[in-house]
Amino acid sequence: MAKTVRLSVVALSSAWALALMLSASPSAQAPAAPAAATAKPDVGIPVTDQVVIKACSGCHRPDDKQQLSRISFRRTTPEGWERTITRMMALNNLKIDAQTARAVVKSLSNSHGLAPEEARRSLYEVEKRLGDESFKAEELNGMCDSCHALGRVLGQQRTTQDWHLLISMHRGWYPIIDRQTFRRMGPAPRDRDASGRLPDLRHPSEKAADFLGERFPLQTKEWAAWSASMRPARIDGTWTLSGWETSKGPIYGKLVLTPVAGSTDEFTSTTTYTYARSGEQVSRTGRVSVYTGFQWRGRSTVGGADASALREVMFIEPDWSSISGRWFMGGYDEIGLDVTLQRAGATTTVVGLDHTGLRTGANGQTLKIYVANPPASIAPRDLDFGPGVTVSAVTVAGDVISATVDVAGTAAVGPRSLVVAGTVKPAAVTVYDKVDSLRVTPSWNMARVGGVVFPKMLARFDAWAYNNGPDKKPGTADDLKIEAVAASWAVEEYKATFDDEDIKFVGSIDAATSVFTPNVDGPNPQRKGERNNMGDVWVVASYTPPGASAPLKGRSHLLVTAPLYMKFDPTVTP
Amino acid sequence: MKHLNAINRKAALVVASTEADVVALQQSGGGPPQQPEKPHIPPGCSTVFSPGWEADHAGGTAGLCSPVERDLFDCHMGCFWPAQVPDQLNHAPDWTAKCAVAQKDWRKIDLVFPG
Numbered sequence: 279m280a281k282t283v284r285l286s287v288v289a290l291s292s293a294w295a296l297a298l299m300l301s302a303s304p305s306a307q308a309p310a311a312p313a314a315a316t317a318k319p320d321v322g323i324p325v326t327d328q329v330v331i332k333a334c335s336g337c338h339r340p341d342d343k344q345q346l347s348r349i350s351f352r353r354t355t356p357e358g359w360e361r362t363i364t365r366m367m368a369l370n371n372l373k374i375d376a377q378t379a380r381a382v383v384k385s386l387s388n389s390h391g392l393a394p395e396e397a398r399r400s401l402y403e404v405e406k407r408l409g410d411e412s413f414k415a416e417e418l419n420g421m422c423d424s425c426h427a428l429g430r431v432l433g434q435q436r437t438t439q440d441w442h443l444l445i446s447m448h449r450g451w452y453p454i455i456d457r458q459t460f461r462r463m464g465p466a467p468r469d470r471d472a473s474g475r476l477p478d479l480r481h482p483s484e485k486a487a488d489f490l491g492e493r494f495p496l497q498t499k500e501w502a503a504w505s506a507s508m509r510p511a512r513i514d515g516t517w518t519l520s521g522w523e524t525s526k527g528p529i530y531g532k533l534v535l536t537p538v539a540g541s542t543d544e545f546t547s548t549t550t551y552t553y554a555r556s557g558e559q560v561s562r563t564g565r566v567s568v569y570t571g572f573q574w575r576g577r578s579t580v581g582g583a584d585a586s587a588l589r590e591v592m593f594i595e596p597d598w599s600s601i602s603g604r605w606f607m608g609g610y611d612e613i614g615l616d617v618t619l620q621r622a623g624a625t626t627t628v629v630g631l632d633h634t635g636l637r638t639g640a641n642g643q644t645l646k647i648y649v650a651n652p653p654a655s656i657a658p659r660d661l662d663f664g665p666g667v668t669v670s671a672v673t674v675a676g677d678v679i680s681a682t683v684d685v686a687g688t689a690a691v692g693p694r695s696l697v698v699a700g701t702v703k704p705a706a707v708t709v710y711d712k713v714d715s716l717r718v719t720p721s722w723n724m725a726r727v728g729g730v731v732f733p734k735m736l737a738r739f740d741a742w743a744y745n746n747g748p749d750k751k752p753g754t755a756d757d758l759k760i761e762a763v764a765a766s767w768a769v770e771e772y773k774a775t776f777d778d779e780d781i782k783f784v785g786s787i788d789a790a791t792s793v794f795t796p797n798v799d800g801p802n803p804q805r806k807g808e809r810n811n812m813g814d815v816w817v818v819a820s821y822t823p824p825g826a827s828a829p830l831k832g833r834s835h836l837l838v839t840a841p842l843y844m845k846f847d848p849t850v851t852p
Numbered sequence: 853m854k855h856l857n858a859i860n861r862k863a864a865l866v867v868a869s870t871e872a873d874v875v876a877l878q879q880s881g882g883g884p885p886q887q888p889e890k891p892h893i894p895p896g897c898s899t900v901f902s903p904g905w906e907a908d909h910a911g912g913t914a915g916l917c918s919p920v921e922r923d924l925f926d927c928h929m930g931c932f933w934p935a936q937v938p939d940q941l942n943h944a945p946d947w948t949a950k951c952a953v954a955q956k957d958w959r960k961i962d963l964v965f966p967g
Binding site for chain 1: 865892893894895905906907910911912913914916918919920921922924930931932933934935936937938939941942943944955958959961962963964965966
């Protein structure tokens with residue numbers, strides 16, 4: 279009996295000890311418990327499309343509110359849904375034909391997509407742009423962008439519980455990720471912080487999921503408004519096209535969209551444009567699908583040739599007045615055009631100029647002005663560049679107005695608007711007295727070795743002439759960006775390591791076009807340690823302005839780096 | 853280096869590297885700074901994994917594993933670079949089957965498009 283009593287006491291003590299331990303456990307003391315533990319189920323978005331239900335409900339069982347597990351608790355871009363389907367095919371044994379997969383992507387992009395405001399922050403991801411991450415959050419520091427661009431994350435809206443499940447999915451497929459970033463290594467913090475609060479005992483991935491659930495939730499007022507009023511974008515008709523291709527300069531032209539019979543969100547496109555610098559003319563035909571009422575996904579070719587295919591990712595402004603985005607190709611999507619479309623009206627409109635700099639004290643400077651709806655005839659008085667700039671001759675041929683202008687030595691320096699036949703193009707030209715410096719864009723760039731097994735990733739650059747501006751000091755906010763200039767290009771050693779002689783191995787740059795072509799992939803027996811042809815170099819532009827005796831130089835840091843051995847390639851094309 | 857003199861070849865190299873402007877840029881009026889102020893780490897590249905895939909901590913390639921083929925088996929087997937290298941667990945269990953010695957047989961490994 280005594281023994282029994284003693285055991286009971288021990289058991290009771292253990293229970294109390296357990297209770298005390300639990301009260302001090304991380305989950306009990308965490309400032310915000312993971313939502314995965316909340317009793318109230320999340321409210322999702324019903325899936326009503328029978329095509330989606332048939333394709334997905336084998337695993338994602340619908341509940342009594344027509345919510346499919348996981349799917350109903352997430353919204354994302356067409357690329358996000360495509361990536362999920364390819365993952366389901368690769369890892370979850372999904373069998374789906376291409377036509378059904380396209381239908382599912384389109385349906386979910388419309389019913390579980392993003393509002394325009396939500397999609398803007400991750401445009402760089404779907405437009406495949408290289409650049410610095412601009413979204414900063416302590417909670418995400420190193421969590422997601424240790425492996426992939428944050429754009430994959432920023433293009434999604436989920437319930438907090440579903441963000442936690444996404445983390446769990448990553449941990450399941452890639453167990454080492456726990457040790458890499460997701461879990462806290464070492465002991466939990468024990469001390470209260472300066473304000474006396476208990477330490478935050480959540481693991482980094484739990485903090486991230488809670489943050490994402492709060493910052494990028496499933497239900498938002500933006501989506502409520504957009505989904506309620508979403509309608510097919512009425513974008514058929516004629517658009518003026520202006521754009522820029524790095525190393526090749528400005529392009530101007532026209533794009534005509536024709537609706538595909540029986541569809542409200544599919545179009546065929548016919549595009550013609552001219553490279554203003556070289557005069558090269560391009561005609562393309564293609565097909566466009568519009569997702570969620572504003573996301574243009576297209577593919578166009580020159581005469582149907584696959585080698586000329588550009589994938590088109592564009593954002594249609596909700597007022598349907600303009601469309602902008604990027605058309606791209608290449609092994610790493612690195613070759614591309616920045617494109618803007620404006621609705622072509624009935625009046626004469628300036629689309630762009632072949633160059634934008636006008637030098638003071640110089641006569642006979644020529645400009646080509648690309649216009650929509652050109653006037654039948656034109657006289658010097660129809661052009662107005664403001665005081666100090668005199669138009670001495672002007673002709674019009676097709677969509678191009680050719681003007682010759684004289685700029686007085688006393689003309690005020692700065693950006694000028696241009697008036698053509700009564701319509702104004704703000705900041706169309708920059709009047710300058712002197713080119714003070716040269717800057718290379720992008721200020722850093724990346725290429726990848728390739729050509730044997732893996733594709734090469736090329737790098738291209740532009741050189742921009744700058745004037746010091748009113749304060750006469752370089753590198754200040756008032757510097758005037760004059761125009762892109764035809765520089766001479768070279769690579770020089772970037773001294774990070776003694777005697778690595780990177781410039782001998784990494785590849786070469788075309789002195790005239792700025793196109794950097796990296797060397798081949800694989801170990802190089804000619805290099806110390808059989809290292810790859812990777813390395814850092816400066817890309818240096820040299821340009822001698824008119825009247826100057828010595829060239830100006832500008833430079834950009836180029837990383838020539840490793841290939842990707844695996845490529846997730848989600849660009850939704852029609 | 854005003855008050856120091858190099859006394860051996862290595863020190864002379866250090867002096868040479870500091871005295872010669874790396875790209876000998878001469879801007880009129882001093883010119884704007886042309887060197888990025890901070891290292892630029894490409895999006896998706898590592899700041900935590902050491903070194904990163906495309907860039908090291910300093911935003912350059914000096915700290916990268918090179919030749920990368922020397923370490924590929926490890927990346928593949930351990931899923932260390934799940935977005936850059938096919939992983940043995942999930943996407944490409946046989947990726948290196950034809951590649952007995954990566955440094956010699958690297959041409960036999962393929963680019964993998966998951967899905």
